[in-house]
Amino acid sequence: MPLDSGPLRIGEFARRVGVNPELLRAWERRYGLLQPIRSTGGFRLYTVEDVERVARMRRNLDAGLSAAEAAQAAIGETRPLDALRGDTVARLLTAVRDYNGAGVHAVLDQSLAAFSLETVLRDLILPALTRVGAEWEQGTLSVSQEHFASNIIRGRLLALARLWGRGTGPLALLACAPGETHDISLVAFGLVLRTHGWRVLFFGANTPIATVIQAVEATEPALAVVTSFDPALLEQETDSLGQLAERVPLALAGPGASDELCARLGVARLDGDLVAAANEVAAGPLSPPRPR
Amino acid sequence: MPLDSGPLRIGEFARRVGVNPELLRAWERRYGLLQPIRSTGGFRLYTVEDVERVARMRRNLDAGLSAAEAAQAAIGETRPLDALRGDTVARLLTAVRDYNGAGVHAVLDQSLAAFSLETVLRDLILPALTRVGAEWEQGTLSVSQEHFASNIIRGRLLALARLWGRGTGPLALLACAPGETHDISLVAFGLVLRTHGWRVLFFGANTPIATVIQAVEATEPALAVVTSFDPALLEQETDSLGQLAERVPLALAGPGASDELCARLGVARLDGDLVAAANEVAAGPLSPPRPR
C-alpha cells in the first residue's frame, strides 16, 4: 500500500522502514544515505523515495556489504568509471525496476560524463526505451515502471533542451501525431539537430496537424517532422498531412511512418535510428522515398 | 450515521467528531484546517463537509504524520518543495571549503535542473567564482580551495561545451591573453553564445596572439574575443592585437580590457557581465568604445 501521504518525520519513517531513528541519522551523517529536506524548525522530512532507498540499504547489508559500501550502492552511485563497463542499458533497467530514481540519474550522469550526447542517445537512451516498451508488452515491466522511466528520462532530455529555439540556424518543427504520446525519441531527435545549430520548436505528444500548420505559417520552418508509432494514426491524418506538406518540407518518422504513405504524400521518411536521421537532416535536403 | 442536520456549533460538532473544542480551535488557528462560518453572535457553525475534513485529519495523524502535514493533506493542498532554498552561492562555497566534491556537484546538478544555463551562469557560477576570488584575497579561502573549485566547475562547463563547434552559425574564436589563466568565464561566454546558435572555437588559457591569427586565417570566424584580468597582459600585446584586429572583428573582455586600449585599437569591449555580453554579441554587431 503506497499511501503517499506527505512527508514523514523521523519517528514514523523509522517505524515504517524498521530502522531506528538514531541509526537513520548516523547513516545520514556518515554516508549521506538520505538527504531529507527540513521543516522550518529543522525536523527531517522524509519522502516515499527515501523508503525505497533505505530498503536497498538493508538489502545490501544483508548481502554482506559494509555499511559504507552498502550506502554507496543504495544511493546509486557506483564508481563513475563503471559506466564504461558492462551493460549500461541493463543497469538502467534495473534501476527502473527498483523505482530507484537516484540510480537512473546516476547511470545517465555517468554515461553523459563518459560519452557525447549523441552516443548516449543512440546507444543508451533509445535502446533502453525500446526495451522498456518490449518488456511492458511481455508483462515483465509494469505501466507504472514505464511511466517512471519515461518521466525521468524526459525530464533529463528536456533540461538539455532549454533554449533550443534560440539562435539563427534553420528551424525544425517537431510534433507527435494526434493520439501519439511517445515523445521522447522526438526530443532526442531535436537535441541532435540542435547540436548542428538548428533551432527547434517542439510540440510534443498528441498534436493536431492543424496546429502544426498554423505554426508553420507563423514561423516558416525549414522542416517539419511528425512522428507516430501507430500507422493508423498517420493514415487517418492523410489529408491534413498533405496540406502540411504543401507548406513546408515534411518528414514522417517512427514505426508508424510507412514508406508507402510517405511516397504517396511525397514527403521524406526518417527511419529507425533518429540520431542518424538528425545527422542526415543536418547534412542536407531530404527526398521522399521512391514510390514502387 | 448522522444525517445532515444543519450547521452545528462547536460543542456538538466536537462531540460528533470526537475532538475537543480547544483542539479544533487550535487546528483552525495554526493550520487553517477548518474555516467555519460564524453566527451573528460570532459562534462557529460547522457543516458536514467539515466532519469529513476532521476525519481525514485524524486518519492522517493515526498514519503518523505530524499535525502540520496531516492538516495540509486533509485540506488537500500540496506545497511544492522548493528546489533551491536558501543561498545557493553560500551552499556552493561551503562545499568548496570542505573539499566536498560531491556537494559541489550536487549544487550544480540541482541548479542546472531547475534553471536555465544562462541563469545558473549569471546568478550562481560567475558570482561564486567572484566570491572565491574575493575570499582568496582576504585569505579566508586558500589557493588550493580555489583550484579545487575551478577544476570542478571547469569540468562541468566543458562537458556542456561538447560539440559547440558544430553547425552552421557564425563562428567565434575565444582565447585568454598570453599569461592569463582564468578561462572559466570565457567558457561561460562561449556557452551563452552557443545557445544563440553560434559556433565556438575555444583556445583557453594563455594563448599567444600570433596563433590566434593563424587560426583566424584557417577558419574565418565572425568574431574573436581575447580576455585578460590584468591590463598589462593586453598592453604588451598591443601590436599583435592590432594585427589580429585587421583580420577579424575583435573584442577584448575581462577587467584587463580598458576602454582606452579598446578605443586605441578600434575594437569592441565586453564589460562586466559576460552573460549579458554574449547576448549582446548575438544580437548584433559590436562597435568600439568612443575614444575620449
Next chain:
Amino acid sequence: MPLDSGPLRIGEFARRVGVNPELLRAWERRYGLLQPIRSTGGFRLYTVEDVERVARMRRNLDAGLSAAEAAQAAIGETRPLDALRGDTVARLLTAVRDYNGAGVHAVLDQSLAAFSLETVLRDLILPALTRVGAEWEQGTLSVSQEHFASNIIRGRLLALARLWGRGTGPLALLACAPGETHDISLVAFGLVLRTHGWRVLFFGANTPIATVIQAVEATEPALAVVTSFDPALLEQETDSLGQLAERVPLALAGPGASDELCARLGVARLDGDLVAAANEVAAGPLSPPRPR
C-alpha cells in the same frame, strides 16, 4: 545472482570464495595473489575480479600445483588488453588539425566504448598529447591547435572525474608545481587511481606547495603527488616540498622530477608512464629512489 556489489571486506569476501581470511592474507603476503585496495582505515577491500582470481587459485591447487605455482598461474592468466590500433592516434590528430571538435569527440567516444579507460589513456590520449607536443616543437602544429586539443581532452577527462572524491578508499592529492600548467596527464593519473578505488582531490595547474600543505592538514591524504615538466620548477620549491614530505607520503612525477631530487628529499618518483605509475601506487607503498 551476481549482484555487482561494490568492494567487499575480507570477512564477506572470504565467505563468498570459501577461503578463510587468514589464508587469504597469507596468499597475499607470500605470493601477492591479491592486491586489494585499502579503506582509509586500512581494511582490505576486494572486488569481483578478485573472486575470480581466487577461484583460479583453488582450481590450480586442486590440479596439484604447489601454492606458489598455483598463485603464479592464477595471477598470470589475466588476459592482456587489446591495444588500440595505431592509426587511432592519427585520426585524432587529423581532427585536431582541422579544428574538428565533433571528430575529436567521435574518436574518443569510439575508443572509450571499445576499450577500457586505462587503455584509452595509455594508448591513445597520452601518446596523442605527446605527439601534439612534438609537432608543436617541430612547428607542424600551431599552439592554437594544441590548445584546441587540450581543452577538448581536458573537458572529457574532467567529466569522467566526477565524484572521484567520493568513497571509502585512500585519498590522493594531485597538484602541478607552481608555474606548471600541463595538468592533463595528472588528470589521467587520478582517473587510473580511481579505477583502483582511491579517492582523488585535484588541484590542477600551478598550485603553490604551501596550500597543498594546508590541504594535507585538512584532509589527511594517503599520498600527495606533485608534477612538473621542468626540473627548475621543482628545484626552486625544494624547501616547501621538504615540508610537505614531512606531513604526507609524497611522490614527484613528470619529466621535471629527477631521481636526484627525489632521493635528496627522500620521496618517491613516478616516472614516464603515468598510467603504469598509478597502477604501481595502487599496488603498494612507494619508496624513494636509492641515492647513488
Next chain:
DNA sequence: ATAGGTTTTGTCAAGCTTTTGTACAT
C-alpha cells in the same frame, strides 16, 4: 593460531529546540 591494537558501526545519553495538545485568564 594468538595477542594486542585499530577501525567500523550500531546504540545511547546529555542538553537544547520545536511541535502540539490542553488549560486558563480575559
Next chain:
DNA sequence: ATGTACAAAAGCTTGACAAAACCTAT
C-alpha cells in the same frame, strides 16, 4: 471566543562507547 501559557512528546546535535570485524606481528 480569543489569546497566551505551558508541559509532554518528539526531534536535533554532539560526543561517547562498546561490540564486531579487521589489522599486524609474533
